[in-house]
Amino acid sequence: MVKILKYLNPKEWALFGVSLIFIVAQVWLDLELPNYMGEITRLVQTPGSEMSEIIATGGWMLLCALGSLVTSIVVAGIAARIAANFSSRLRSKLFDRVQSFSMEEINSFSTASLITRSTNDITQVQMLIVIGLQLLVKAPILAVWALLKITGKSWQWSLTTGIAVGVLILIVGICIVLVLPKFQKLQQLTDNLNRVSRENLTGLRVIRAYNAEGYQEDKFSDANQALTRTNLFSNNVLAVLMPSITMIMSGLSLAIYWVGAVLIQSAGMSDKMGLFSDMIVFSSYAIQVVMAFMMLIMIFILMPRAHVSAKRINEVLDTKLSLTNGSMTTSSSKLFGEVEFRNVSFKYPDADDYVIKDISFTAKKGETVAFIGSTGCGKSTVVNLIPRFYDATEGEVLVDGVNVNQYKQSALRNKMGYVSQKAVLFGGTVTSNIAFGDNGSDVSAEVVDAVYTSQASDFVEKMEGSYDAHIAQGGSNLSGGQKQRLSIARAIARRPEILIFDDSFSALDYKTDRKLRSELKKGARGTTMLIIAQRIGTIKDADKIIVLEDGRIAGMGTHEELMDTCSVYQEIAYSQLSKEELA
Ligand SMILES: Nc1ncnc2c1ncn2[C@@H]1O[C@H](COP(=O)(O)OP(=O)(O)OP(=O)(O)O)[C@@H](O)[C@H]1O
Structure with a gap:
């Protein structure tokens, strides 16, 4: 939690300092009230007291109460401002960080979790700042100040207050031990609920077409109930807290009056009045002490959840990027629009097996290089290495003669026009x-x-x-x-220098596909084109066709060359076109 506070800016720290002054003023004003109350009690009991004296003391008391109200409004306003600005900045930071993530980092967190972290987790931290700034600072000041006011008055009353605080701490301790582990779980369950909702909304048409609403509802209901159960458990445990605190406060007042009654009864006639007034003042201060502990308790309730959230936010912000940014913006070679793979192998993060193995080829300026092969043979994986969606595990991918990881990512991607499969x-x-x-x-x-x-x-x-x-x-x-x-x-x-089409023509009818390719030839002359296709017709005219099988190159050449030499290509070609069309 403390770590995340480094994102507070100097202005917010300054506002925090200002609010500190107001909090001290508020505590001082609150602690003045029992004094006036004691004074009024004394005046009422003293024969010959003037009404005007009582009214004047009452007036000061009222002013203190009003002052306390104003300071608390100012502190709440400052806290809300700091928290809102801070969380807005944190959201932007998270957004920027996620933008710079490679697919590896995004997959490791999951999209649903990244959304929860940018929304719900930030809200938890924001809530802690709003309430924490008011209570976390105020409570210890109030507790210490109020304790100082009552020490030395009477050991019997002090003991009573000490017991009340002890019982309070015990109850809170038990509650915290019970709910703490649940808070971590709550955020994970929120991730899960987001994931199921997201899947449901994006796949709505398929769900309806397959009448799978019931199945999806069950999935949602499981996630929802798990979250509800955990929420209920934590809230039920915390529900015990408030009545316990009220009971302790009432019990404490009762105990102070009871102890007071005994003390007054055993005191001499002249001390009775002073003791009565002391009792009124002491009970007010004792309540303030309990109130201070109650505020600390509220922080203890909010803190663990916000702490879990802050940890989850920090995890995103501190994630080491797997793609380091190079420094080059242009290639020093004379090459333009050239893509070269040198013995490239790749396996997905956390996967055991290589998806593509020992791929080498060159696409020169203006050439059209096509990739064909069965589903899942690694075609998309090959082209995804060029804009550095992932880095090659072994070997080198070069653009204009320079390894792609030496370019600034934005400069590298500016060289390309990428059309994804979907x-x-x-x-x-x-x-x-x-x-x-x-x-x-x-x-x-x-x-x-x-x-x-x-x-x-x-x-x-x-x-x-x-x-x-x-x-x-x-x-x-x-x-x-x-x-x-x-x-x-x-x-x-x-x-761009290089156009990458990842199976981008398959959603087009044959006529449009043909027309588009012929227009591309005219309109994008000089542009290197890398085309993944399922249809032989789409790539027949390519300068070079690379046939992939199980992540390896099974054949490379023109259509005619491959028809003579590559059995995998022949198989694909014969399955799609008649012998006459191929001739
Ligand atoms: N993010 C990923 N994590 C782990 N494995 C993956 C990931 N993406 C793809 N794969 C695996 O890599 C292999 C190659 O996938 P790729 O998408 O490159 O195939 P493809 O030839 O383009 O297939 P298609 O023609 O169906 O689009 C597949 O076996 C797939 O399961």
Whole structure:
């Protein structure tokens, strides 16, 4: 928890200092009240006291109470301000950190957990700051000050107060031991609930199509009940606390009056009045002592959960990035748009087996290199190493003659236009989706060009608002093929050195596929293209086709060469095209 406070800025520390002054003032004002009360009691009991004296003392007492109210409002305002600004900054930091994560780190935390950490966990820390700043600082000051006020008055009353505080600490100790382990679990169960909800919402159509609502509901209900049970247990344990505290406070007042009655009865006539007044003052201070401990208890309740949350936030912020950033922004070689793999092997983090093994090839400027092979043979894995979604486990991946890990990541990715297997669109407009990213152009002529090349103009120009037409989050108001064409347009609009298409043409009909490739040849002349495809027709004209089998290169060459030499390629080709088409 303390570690996370390093993210407080100097202004917030200054505000904290100001609030400290107000808290001390508030405690002083609160502790003045019993004095006035004692004075009023004395005046009432003293024959010949003037009414005006009582009213004046009462007036001062009222002023103190009002002053205490004002200071507590100021402290609450400052605490809320510090907590809100701090959590906003923490959320931004977490967001930035997660943005710089590679797929390895994201998978190790899980998306659901990262969402909980950025929302619920931050809220826990925010709550502790709001309440903690008021109580954590106030409680010890109040406790010590109030104790100082009552020490030496009467050992019988002091003993009574000591016993009350002891019982309070015992009850709280038991509660904390019981609920502490549950707090860690609560955050994990919240992660789980988020994961199930997320899966449910993203897979809604499939769930409905398969009438699997019941199955999903059971999954959700299990996660929900687990969270509810843990929540109920902690709340039930904590529910014992408040009545116990009230009971202790009432019991303490009763005990002080009872002890007082005995003391007054055994005292001489002249001491009786002084003792009565002392009793009133002492009982008020004793209640303040118990109140101070009660505040500390509230902190002890909030602290463990916020501590768990702070730990989870720190875990994200302190995660060492597996992808280190290089320093190069351009290659010093004369090469442009060249991709080379040198004996590259790769296994996914935490996996035992290599997914791709000993891959070597070169794609020169302007060449089209295609990858084909059965499902799961490692095609996407190969191309994902080029923009450094992962780093090669062995061997080297070079872009323009420089190992990809020597580039600044943004510079490396600026060289590329990447189209993922599953089209990804963002909420916004057609133009905002195409002119997207670092050097994504917002010049409409380039956007229009890219839309024409990607064969998206027919439907974009028919949409309401055309290039300013609304795109729903995830592109849910478009068909699969339309989404794919817009994501292809986005890559083209960057005018990159290298275009990577990860099976991006499979959602297109044959005619559009052919048209798009021929437009690409004209529009993106000089651009190196790496194309993963399932259809032989898509890659037949490529300068080089790489056939992958079980992560290894089973053949490399042109269509004609592979038809002569590579049995794996022949098998794929014959399964898709007739002998006449292949001839
Ligand atoms: N994030 C991951 N963690 C662990 N293993 C993975 C991960 N992604 C893919 N794999 C495994 O790596 C292998 C290769 O996957 P890859 O996606 O590269 O295949 P592919 O040839 O592109 O398949 P497809 O044609 O179906 O898209 C598969 O066996 C898959 O199970």
